[in-house]
Amino acid sequence: MKKQILILVFVMAAFIKGMAQENTIDLDTIYANDRMNVALIFPEPIRQGITGSEDFVFTYNREKEQHLGLLQAIPGEVSNLLVISTTGSIFSYIVKYSKELEKLNYFIEDTGKIGNEIPGLSEKLNEDQALFSDSKAEKELSDKDTYYQNFSSHLLRSKQRIGRLRKRKDGVELKVQNIMFHKSELYFVLEINNNSPIDYEPAFLNISVETRKQGRKKSIQKLPVYPVYKHLVPEIILQRKTSRFVYVLPKFSIAEDKIVVIDLKEQQGERDIKLKIKKRFINNPN
Numbered sequence: 001m002k003k004q005i006l007i008l009v010f011v012m013a014a015f016i017k018g019m020a021q022e023n024t025i026d027l028d029t030i031y032a033n034d035r036m037n038v039a040l041i042f043p044e045p046i047r048q049g050i051t052g053s054e055d056f057v058f059t060y061n062r063e064k065e066q067h068l069g070l071l072q073a074i075p076g077e078v079s080n081l082l083v084i085s086t087t088g089s090i091f092s093y094i095v096k097y098s099k100e101l102e103k104l105n106y107f108i109e110d111t112g113k114i115g116n117e118i119p120g121l122s123e124k125l126n127e128d129q130a131l132f133s134d135s136k137a138e139k140e141l142s143d144k145d146t147y148y149q150n151f152s153s154h155l156l157r158s159k160q161r162i163g164r165l166r167k168r169k170d171g172v173e174l175k176v177q178n179i180m181f182h183k184s185e186l187y188f189v190l191e192i193n194n195n196s197p198i199d200y201e202p203a204f205l206n207i208s209v210e211t212r213k214q215g216r217k218k219s220i221q222k223l224p225v226y227p228v229y230k231h232l233v234p235e236i237i238l239q240r241k242t243s244r245f246v247y248v249l250p251k252f253s254i255a256e257d258k259i260v261v262i263d264l265k266e267q268q269g270e271r272d273i274k275l276k277i278k279k280r281f282i283n284n285p286n
């Protein structure tokens with residue numbers, strides 16, 4: 001992942017240097033904070049989003065192509081946001097923290113892109129080049145999925161544990177057996193243990209970061225963390241059976257006032273489980 005980012009930065013630097021010889025690129029500024037989600041809707045599906053500082057978090061669906069990205073920030077220095085679409089279009093912005101936000105939704109026009117990651121492609125992207133780009137992206141994605149699969153299988157065979165992270169409801173137990181940091185991802189090794197006499201069918205399992213605001217007006221701000229890969233996620237756990245699986249998430253850390261929440265929802269049932277994970281497990285994985 002670090003190698004890909006370095007290559008991306010090099011390509012961006014070369015592109016902007018070339019553009020600067022002809023004209024100056026004026027970047028728009030987007031303001032964000034830690035109390036609200038700022039929505040950025042792009043004209044093309046998002047392939048990659050990178051912020052220049054850990055004070056800013058940009059999330060998007062890494063499993064399914066979507067045009068929507070969410071931006072949050074904590075107080076800190078001015079930084080930048082770089083977004084690349086599935087066709088290679090580059091969108092770049094200055095990002096700043098602001099306690100008060102005048103705008104929460106940004107509908108990005110096609111004219112908002114500053115170029116393409118392949119020099120010259122902005123002006124003459126033909127159908128053959130687009131097909132080639134899609135084919136290459138699919139191959140890279142396939143190779144990465146194979147790696148995620150192999151490493152997830154290794155973790156399921158491992159006996160390494162991170163602590164007693166579990167929650168029960170009506171004979172169903174959700175466990176986090178391990179949290180492993182490897183390369184640029186966090187691997188969550190999860191287990192659902194069905195000790196009840198009724199089969200358990202998960203509707204979904206979502207992971208998010210929650211910020212709890214204290215004071216006269218208590219509030220909860222939830223920011224979803226989308227997995228880049230899922231390994232052996234069960235469709236059903238039979239009665240008296242156990243299923244173990246892995247969620248692969250992009251690397252992240254949390255502050256003192258935040259927790260990670262795993263929401264497990266039952267299909268056509270009410271045996272829903274909410275498991276809360278404190279900062280020390282997230283910021284100090286195996």
